[in-house]
Amino acid sequence: MREDPSFQRDDFVRERYSGALPPQEDRPSRAKLFWRRQRRLIRPAIVFLVVMGIAGAGIRLLYDAASEERFAPLRARLVEMEPLPIRHIIINGRSMTSEASIQEALGTSVGHPIFGFSVEAARQRLDELPFIDHATVERHMPDTVIITLVERTPIAVWQDRGHFMLINRAGEEVSDQGLTGKNAQAFLQLPLVVGEGANTAAASVIDALNHEPLVKSQVTALIRVGNRRWNATLKDGTTVMLPEGEEAAAFARLARYQQSMRLLERPVQSIDLRLPDRMVIHQPPQAPAPAPDKAKTDPSSPPPPADGTKQP
Numbered sequence: 601m602r603e604d605p606s607f608q609r610d611d612f613v614r615e616r617y618s619g620a621l622p623p624q625e626d627r628p629s630r631a632k633l634f635w636r637r638q639r640r641l642i643r644p645a646i647v648f649l650v651v652m653g654i655a656g657a658g659i660r661l662l663y664d665a666a667s668e669e670r671f672a673p674l675r676a677r678l679v680e681m682e683p684l685p686i687r688h689i690i691i692n693g694r695s696m697t698s699e700a701s702i703q704e705a706l707g708t709s710v711g712h713p714i715f716g717f718s719v720e721a722a723r724q725r726l727d728e729l730p731f732i733d734h735a736t737v738e739r740h741m742p743d744t745v746i747i748t749l750v751e752r753t754p755i756a757v758w759q760d761r762g763h764f765m766l767i768n769r770a771g772e773e774v775s776d777q778g779l780t781g782k783n784a785q786a787f788l789q790l791p792l793v794v795g796e797g798a799n800t801a802a803a804s805v806i807d808a809l810n811h812e813p814l815v816k817s818q819v820t821a822l823i824r825v826g827n828r829r830w831n832a833t834l835k836d837g838t839t840v841m842l843p844e845g846e847e848a849a850a851f852a853r854l855a856r857y858q859q860s861m862r863l864l865e866r867p868v869q870s871i872d873l874r875l876p877d878r879m880v881i882h883q884p885p886q887a888p889a890p891a892p893d894k895a896k897t898d899p900s901s902p903p904p905p906a907d908g909t910k911q912p
Contacts, residue, residue: 683713684742693749696731702747705729706737714739730775755806756791758799766790771800795824805830808848812855818864829874839870846876853879 689710691702703709705725708717719737726735726747736748754766754774766774791809793802801824809816809832821833829844842850850873857863857879863871872880 684715686710686712686714686745687743688745690744690746691749692747693751696751696753697729697749701729702726702749706745706747708745714741714743714745754790756793756799756802758802759792759794760796760798767793767799767802769803771802791819792821793824794821795827797827798822798824801827805842805847808851811848812851814858815851815854815864818858834864836865836867838864838868841870841872841874843874843876849876 686708687710689703689706691699694702705728706717706722707725708722719739722737723735726732726737726749731751731753733750733752735750738746738748740746752768752772752774755769756767758765758767758771768774791802791806793799793806802822805822809819809822815832818834819832820835823831823833825831830842830847832840832842834840840850840854853873854864854871858865867884868881869884870882872882
């Protein structure tokens with residue numbers, strides 16, 4: 601007797617799906633689908649909130665750091681929590697100011713906590729040093745302090761009404777506090793400018809003089825005349841009269857004359873360069889010749905006695 605194929609097919613289907621869940625039970629529920637969709641939105645929202653919280657804390661820290669009064673309590677807490685010692689102190693722009701005076705004004709040193717000093721107070725102390733025009737002090741985490749200085753570098757000594765003072769390029773007085781030893785000796789090499797208004801006009805003429813080392817080595821002073829032009833005084837006392845506003849060209853002419861004929865070392869009274877196409881040299885006046893002795897030149901006078909007795 602042959603077996604009905606339909607029974608074999610039914611047995612295969614029962615074996616194939618025996619123990620499996622009904623097809624309708626494989627689909628997730630509506631609640632699970634809802635949470636899956638919400639999870640895709642919640643994750644970016646959480647990341648956004650974390651970033652905003654960090655940014656807010658950073659802005660608050662910067663706001664507090666901008667004011668010494670607000671930052672002082674926070675600085676004290678940071679010092680208590682973690683010292684963060686200073687390992688590097690970098691100084692930019694220093695020329696005339698000593699490192700020792702900068703360290704003293706800073707109020708801290710390598711090895712001390714980086715939050716253990718006031719940046720604003722250190723800046724104010726640095727601004728009070730003799731040669732400093734203004735300064736900035738910055739903390740660079742985790743262990744570096746950077747100091748940037750703008751100094752009032754003296755370019756000349758100004759003599760006015762018998763008073764001597766150091767001046768910078770703007771003609772402003774530079775304090776000579778602390779000028780001792782090697783620093784004081786260095787300022788002896790600065791040019792001397794003399795007269796009313798010489799301080800504010802000195803920068804341009806000194807720049808022109810610096811371009812001609814042969815002339816500069818012979819000049820001891822620059823004298824302002826009528827608050828409009830300059831005279832240069834040489835080592836031997838010679839006066840060089842310079843044209844108004846054409847000091848650079850005049851110094852270049854002097855350098856050529858000095859190289860070719862040693863003009864600046866000759867015994868002359870003055871050199872007038874006020875005219876561009878000529879040079880006038882004034883010689884010192886000749887000393888009058890001594891009068892001849894009549895007793896020696898008059899043949900009619902008797903010779904003196906040999907024994908030194910007086911003639912009647």
